[in-house]
Amino acid sequence: xxxxxxxxxxxxxxxxxxxxxxxxxxxxxxxxxxxxxxxxxxxxxxxxxxxxxxxxxxxxxxxxxxxxxxxxxxxxxxxxxxxxxxxxxxxxxxxxxxxxxx
Amino acid sequence: xxxxxxxxxxxxxxxxxxxxxxxxxxxxxxxxxxxxxxxxxxxxxxxxxxxxxxxxxxxxxxxxxxxxxxxxxxxxxxxxxxxxxxxxxxxxxxxxxxxxxxxxxxxxxxxxxxxxxxxxxxxxxxxxxxxxxxxxxxxxxxxxxxxxxxxxxxxxxxxxxxxxxxxxxxxxxxxxxxxxxxxxxxxxxxxxxxxxxxxxxxxxxxxxxxxxxxxxxxxxxxxxxxxxxxxxxxxxxxxxxxxxxxxxxxxxxxxxxxxxxxxx
Numbered sequence: 563x564x565x566x567x568x569x570x571x572x573x574x575x576x577x578x579x580x581x582x583x584x585x586x587x588x589x590x591x592x593x594x595x596x597x598x599x600x601x602x603x604x605x606x607x608x609x610x611x612x613x614x615x616x617x618x619x620x621x622x623x624x625x626x627x628x629x630x631x632x633x634x635x636x637x638x639x640x641x642x643x644x645x646x647x648x649x650x651x652x653x654x655x656x657x658x659x660x661x662x663x664x
Numbered sequence: 665x666x667x668x669x670x671x672x673x674x675x676x677x678x679x680x681x682x683x684x685x686x687x688x689x690x691x692x693x694x695x696x697x698x699x700x701x702x703x704x705x706x707x708x709x710x711x712x713x714x715x716x717x718x719x720x721x722x723x724x725x726x727x728x729x730x731x732x733x734x735x736x737x738x739x740x741x742x743x744x745x746x747x748x749x750x751x752x753x754x755x756x757x758x759x760x761x762x763x764x765x766x767x768x769x770x771x772x773x774x775x776x777x778x779x780x781x782x783x784x785x786x787x788x789x790x791x792x793x794x795x796x797x798x799x800x801x802x803x804x805x806x807x808x809x810x811x812x813x814x815x816x817x818x819x820x821x822x823x824x825x826x827x828x829x830x831x832x833x834x835x836x837x838x839x840x841x842x843x844x845x846x847x848x849x850x851x852x853x854x855x856x857x858x859x860x861x862x863x864x865x866x867x868x869x870x871x872x873x874x875x876x877x878x879x880x881x882x883x884x885x886x887x888x889x890x891x892x893x894x895x896x897x898x899x900x901x902x903x904x905x906x907x908x909x910x911x912x913x914x915x916x917x918x919x920x921x922x923x924x925x926x927x928x
Binding site for chain 1: 710711712713715716719812815816819823
């Protein structure tokens, strides 16, 4: 008999998050995730999976494990205090007519 | 659609008679390889590779459609792309015998792809400067696709060859098994020579050297060994095929043969 197969879960390719810039001048946006053995393969997979219909002109990939996320359990402490501070919105200023593109 | 751009070969009947089978070689190689890759759909080792192989297949079938349409116009007997794809028998196909070889395992598919991608790179690059404007335009489009195909297949060749003992053995086995079909890739016959003389196709002899240097280097990086060159009796581009093509066509043509003209 041949050697036993390696544990499939251990053999799984790591997960990458994919960001696509839809056209020049716009920011990269998160579009999804995929599995790949390394960064080069992740770019190729992203090209094949997420840009089949001309969705983009540039791709970023990053290992999902390298993303540091906020803790949902801390959402109250992180985000609630902003709720009653409406004065932080830039809506209390009169914008002169001469100012464009603000 | 009408054909506004007449080939420079038109008017020269003898040249046109060589141009038709020459264009069929390009068209059929793309068509047959695309059909083979399509067999992977739903079976590839990973979902991402499934889509990757399907993308290659669609590129190749797109090339085949342009080339078959053109071939039909050169022939001038009213056959369109569908008639040429679905209503010819195996001996009338002019694809490289390498393209019709079964998928085998993933390594087998990758090695076949890598060998043909390298051939297409050379041929399409040469054809972008063709005296035949129609072929030059098709080649310019196909070349962009082929550069990605080559990136894909050579990347995988390196991963498999310089990977685990298992993947290395499978890649070497695939190379040993498929190598005998590479003889015809760059061995010019009368049709290739006539196309080169007319400035329509690149000279295969010059391309052969570049191709051999490139694949030699990549095989070394991938820790794979180039098999010994040995002559083989299959010349797909002259219509002499292995038994595999008939089975492939049986599946591909079944619907049109059973229900002629059916569409949906």
